[in-house]
Amino acid sequence: MIIMNSESPLNPYHTILLVEDDVRLSALVVEYLEKNGLKVETEFRGDTAVQRILELKPDLVVLDLMLPGLDGFEVCKQVRTDFDGPILMLTARDEDIDQVVGLEIGADDYVVKPAPPRLLLARIRALLRRTAQRDEITQVSVEKQELEFGLLKIMRNSRTVSRDEVVIEFTTTEFDLLWLLAINAGNILSRDQISETLTGIEYDGLDRSIDIRISRLRKLLHDNPLKPKGIKTVRGQGYLFVADGWSDESDI
Numbered sequence: 001m002i003i004m005n006s007e008s009p010l011n012p013y014h015t016i017l018l019v020e021d022d023v024r025l026s027a028l029v030v031e032y033l034e035k036n037g038l039k040v041e042t043e044f045r046g047d048t049a050v051q052r053i054l055e056l057k058p059d060l061v062v063l064d065l066m067l068p069g070l071d072g073f074e075v076c077k078q079v080r081t082d083f084d085g086p087i088l089m090l091t092a093r094d095e096d097i098d099q100v101v102g103l104e105i106g107a108d109d110y111v112v113k114p115a116p117p118r119l120l121l122a123r124i125r126a127l128l129r130r131t132a133q134r135d136e137i138t139q140v141s142v143e144k145q146e147l148e149f150g151l152l153k154i155m156r157n158s159r160t161v162s163r164d165e166v167v168i169e170f171t172t173t174e175f176d177l178l179w180l181l182a183i184n185a186g187n188i189l190s191r192d193q194i195s196e197t198l199t200g201i202e203y204d205g206l207d208r209s210i211d212i213r214i215s216r217l218r219k220l221l222h223d224n225p226l227k228p229k230g231i232k233t234v235r236g237q238g239y240l241f242v243a244d245g246w247s248d249e250s251d252i
Contacts, residue, residue, distance in 0.1 A: 014128055016040045017058040019049045019075065020090070021067050029062075032117045033124070046070030053079045060127055062120075063107070064090045073101060080106035084172050086127040090115065103212045106171045109199070110209070126199045130176070147182050150247030152221065152230070154182055161221075163246070168220050173198075177213050178221075181231060181241035190238035214239055221246075 016033060020026040021044050030040045041056060043049045047069030053061055061083075065072035076087055089110040103110070109123055147154045151164045159175050161168045170178065176198055181189060191210050195203040203210070214231060217223070223230040229245035 014038055014059045015056070016060050016062060016124065017043060017049075017053060017056055018062045019043045019046070019053075019067065019072070020062070020064045021045065022064075029117070029120070033121065036121055038124070044068075046072065046075050049075050050078045053083055057083065058085060059131070060085055060124060061087045062090060062124070063087055064113075066092060073105060076107055077105045080171065086131055086172070088123055088127060103173075103209055104216055108171075108173045129200050130198060131172075147179075149182070149185070149230075149243050149245075152246040154179060163221055170220065174213060174216060174220070177210075178217055181217075181239060185241045185243040188234050188238045188240045193238070 014037075016038050018026060018029055018033075018040055020029065020042070023044065026042055026044070030042060033040050041052075041058065043052045046067035049063070049067070050070070053075075061079075063072045063075060067075070070078075072089060076089070079087075086108040087106065089107045090113050091110055092113045108127055111120055111123055145156045147156075153162045155161075156179060159170075159172075161170055161175065161178065177194070180194065180197060191203045194210055195207070214233075215225060218225050218228055218231055221230060223245070230242055232240045232242060232245075234240050
């Protein structure tokens, strides 16, 4: 039995592409999401999902990992260069490695199956809200479009990041996290603050996605993970972006 959500319906113009090979489960998810104000398209194979995503350009993709033809990891990897919308992964295994790999190749969030319909809808709402409010997630004025810290340059308008004039590719979620940390340089941001600002969801104390993305940022920015200078972990408090921690390439 599917219980209706009492929250106000979502924008009916939002299109979700559900990539799920379980036809029965797919039908139940479609029914629930459409009753809650979303337009839902479906795809049942991984090897046809790539082209479908790139042609449809949905507002959000719900992507199962175990798919015939091509698994969800490979689908995500192939579309990420041309599709910047949010991708919510569904995994049947509650294992860190699936979650780590998914986030590193460009997924924005993940839900472990079987996912309660309310939880799935809440995660979709959060991702759509974050996308719609992307330009409002910071505490700086709209005039502040470019930040520079030594070798590191972050350009908000073009969503471009470079270090020592070398452009680095970031996913949408990675850029949003980096920008949030950077505009709060010198201030410790807790996991609660990061989660609330970027997703609208309270940090539950168990979700490791923030930690995984911080590790990913350090890797992309050549910030020594064993002794980071630019993005530091403050034990028991959160993360600190250090403004003067980006002037030395010696740790690369």
